Amino acid sequence: MGRLFGTDGVRGVANADLTAELALGLSVAAAHVLAEVGTFEGHRPTAVVGRDPRASGEFLEAAVVAGLASAGVDVLRVGVLPTPAVAYLTGVLGADFGVMLSASHNAMPDNGVKFFARGGHKLADDLEDRIETLYDKHRTGEPWERPTGGGVGRVRTYDEGFDRYVAHLMAVLPNRLDGLKVVLDEAHGAAARVSPEAFTRAGAEIVTIGAEPNGLNINEDCGSTHLGRLKAAVVEHGADLGIAHDGDADRCLAVDASGAEVDGDQILAVLALAMREQGGLRHNTVVGTVMANLGFKMAMEREGVTVVQTGVGDRYVLESMKEHGYALGGEQSGHVIILDHATTGDGTLTGLMLAARLAATGRTLADLAGVMRRLPQVLVNVPDVDRSRVATSADLAAAVTEAEAELGSTGRVLLRPSGTEPLVRVMVEAADIDQARSVAARLADAVKSALG
Secondary structure, eight states: OOOSOBTTBEEEEBTTTBOHHHHHHHHHHHHHHHSOTTTSTTOOOEEEEEEOSOTHHHHHHHHHHHHHHHTTOEEEEEEEOOHHHHHHHHHHTTOSEEEEEOOTTSOTTEEEEEEEETTTEEOOHHHHHHHHHHHHHHHTTOOOOOOOGGGSOOEEEOTTHHHHHHHHHHHHOSSOOTTOEEEEEOTTSTTTTHHHHHHHHTTOEEEEESOOOOSSOTTTTOGGGOOHHHHHHHHHHTOSEEEEOOTTSOOOEEEETTSOEEOHHHHHHHHHHHHHHTTOSGGGEEEEETTSOHHHHHHHHHTTOEEEEEOSSHHHHHHHHHHHTOOEEEOTTSOEEETTTOSSOOHHHHHHHHHHHHHHHOOOHHHHHTTSOOOOEEEEEEESSOGGGTTTOHHHHHHHHHHHHHHGGGOEEEEEEOSSSSEEEEEEEOSSHHHHHHHHHHHHHHHHHHHO
């Protein structure tokens, strides 16, 4: 059996790859690893369980809750809330761990199980490995030790989660949003109630789209992966900006008053300068990934802000932030982590902070985002190659060196082997889009020739 845990929990087609049996078994294993059930006499561990609105979340939630209670864990069911809300509640309620059922920006048939450790933090690889090993051990025949009588977990609905999370967002907002008109695209997802409530309490005039989840329409032609409707709505309503989330609302992308997209790199740049001005940008550093646009790095260097780059994935951004004490980090895709106020990417918090910057300065989003110019970026996937030899092929290294010499200081090259497929991703940035395309095509040919 291949590794169950991917870059963000266990994910797959619900009721095909991700079954009720799998969700139940993983939950029992997680109870033993994260809550150490049966280890401490008299200890009654607690878990917070939330989900996005997908139809499959209903039966998967039932399976997870059953597994946890059967292992002796008391469960607080918080219902449909964003992933960062479940992480926040896990921490503030002192729970042993949290569980979120969501496949984020994926299409509706998918779902996923994501665990948070005590404090609301994403799991380290070794904890995921321990859960998976224990699950596989019992899946193949070794029975669980199960409590009986009063030892079984109790389950209750925790309705206060919504208000506690929104109150938290209000408490950390640096200023009100009075005078701003904002269009919110909720992706028919987990923030369909939370985000409009938060922006309204903060004083903004709001227009909502994609805020009618029915269990089947999550991420359907809306949200952060489909910005067309948001762009049109911002222009139609004469709004100051638009905010788009994904299905579990751990992402935020934006649209300026003209309908132009403002991506995660630009949002990071705006927030980095705002936080520095407010004295909150620790070590004068922002964390991004190797996929961040070169224009972001050039802009931050020009502004005197240090950029630290990690591997692709918000978990690696978070690891760097926690290890070195940085306050801000994120990805081009819109995962933005403001570590003083959240333990994971929080799309609603990010949108509020971005809007707060507009309100505080009186400047437009286009003006603020203009601190950086996105260089043209071309990405080519090269399939059916030996991805393991990317770092060792002399011919490929020579091709990369030649490309880098041509691009000079105003461009860059990145070759990334896929983590799961026989695929290499070729990314080229350049000041000119035609040059970027030409160099990317030549490098793709070089990858095929060297690794095919």
